[in-house]
Amino acid sequence: MLSAATPHPDAADDVTGDALDQALQWFVILASGEVTPAQRQAFATWLVANPAHARQWEAVSRFQGMLQGMPSQAAGQALRGRGARGPRGPVRTSRRQVLALLLVAGTGALCYDRRHAYLALTADQRSAIGERREMLLPDGSRLVLDSDSAVDIRFADGLRRLVLRRGAIMVETAHLAAWAEQPFYVDTAQGRVQALGTRFVVRQEASPGWRQAGRSRVEVMAGAVRITPARNAVGSALVGQGQQAVFDDVTVGAVAALDPNAQAWTQGMLIARERPLGDLLAELGRYRPGLLQVDDAVAQIPVNGVFPLEDTDRVLAALEHAFPIRIQRHTRYWTRVVAAVQKKSGQP
Structure with missing residues (x-):
């Protein structure tokens, strides 16, 4: 018997299990690259059938960027059961098996992502989706959090230090004499950005695929910053006013001209x-x-x-x-x- 939580088998086979399991199965279907209009309609019906479906779908969607590198053709073949043959014809691979392959392949990335998600949730300052927050730091510097961002504030041991856990921040450093001897750093998962009397943006960008590391972007509107990758202390680079650069934990990319409109989000x-x-x-x-x-x-x-x-x-x-x-x-x-x-x- 079909229920509101189970799309018609002609549209998307038999999606079963609890809300999270169903959300994962729908993720595989929609990521396969071979979605029919009937499947899209079945997904829309499933999504509104129960509030738990929408919550679990949004949670699963957060991992979309990490899994984008999976070959869609292989996923599509597995979903249709055309990937292998047995003595009696095609062997149907269950969607649960496909999920297992995806999740096993991405276990390391999932653990890494969940750790950073936890750190973001417990960060000193956070902003919700669609929210921007502005505040003054203990030294008088101005901090603006972009949508869905998180940052820890660590002013101690002679350092002014921010740890960007998620999203983006804009920093306008103050120049009070009492803090002049304490360097100002923004740390990301990829490395460290040192402010040199400046106004700048640091953005933690999502990894482009499940097998690729994330990266950070720095945009400098005034002054300058020095970027040092986490795993290459001698590979630092200076980025000046009107410039931007992207870096990972090993290298700093080519310094390029800054888009003058890129910081409009702060307004x-x-x-x-x-x-x-x-x-x-x-x-x-x-x-x-x-x-x-x-x-x-x-x-x-x-x-x-x-x-x-x-x-x-x-x-x-x-x-x-x-x-x-x-x-x-x-x-x-x-x-x-x-x-x-x-x-x-x-x-x-």
Whole structure:
């Protein structure tokens, strides 16, 4: 017998188990790269059938970036049971087995990610999704937390030190004489950033794939900073005013010119100049809960404008009005941006 928690087998086979197990199975289906419209509808039905489904789906989605490196073709074949043959024909591989393979392959990354997630949850200062927080540090420096960010404040032993656990921060260092002899550092999972009388942003970026390490980005608006990778003390690099650089735990990437609009988030704004729609929505998605997807067919549309970050639904409505796109709101936690249906000639 089918229930509200179990999509029709014609649409997505038989998704079973508790809410977390079902969310994991749906994750595999949607990541397989071969999702049918019936499966998307079945997923939308499942997502709104029970509040626990939405909660578990959002939790599972947080690991999406880590698993993006898994080969989608292999996952799709496993889901369809075409990956192997036995003496009586194709051997069907259960979705639970596929999940086991995914989770075993990503065990180290999961443990690493969960440790950092725990540190973020217990950090001294945190901001919620869509929230920005501003405060003064003990030395008078200004600190701004971006959406969904976490930082520990460690002013002790002759050091002014921040530990960025998640997200991004903007720091404007003070110049009080009482603190002049104490260096100012921002530590990330990839290394250390030393402030040299400056205003700058440090962002902890998600790892691009389950087998790849994360990285940090530094943007300097005034003064300068010195970046030192965690595993390469002699590989430091100086980044000056109007410059930015990305680094991992071994190397600092090439220093590049700073986008003058990149720090607009500190004022609650998102500024786009000829920015592809897909990139814009990826940035906007950090300020709203759930999943915001964009179809490849519209991802390269260039966008110009200034958008308020406190109301992302209003931004989506404005984009829908200005461009040939349509906003599909499957649930509160799942929004897709697709190409608008073209009207036939003579159609009102």
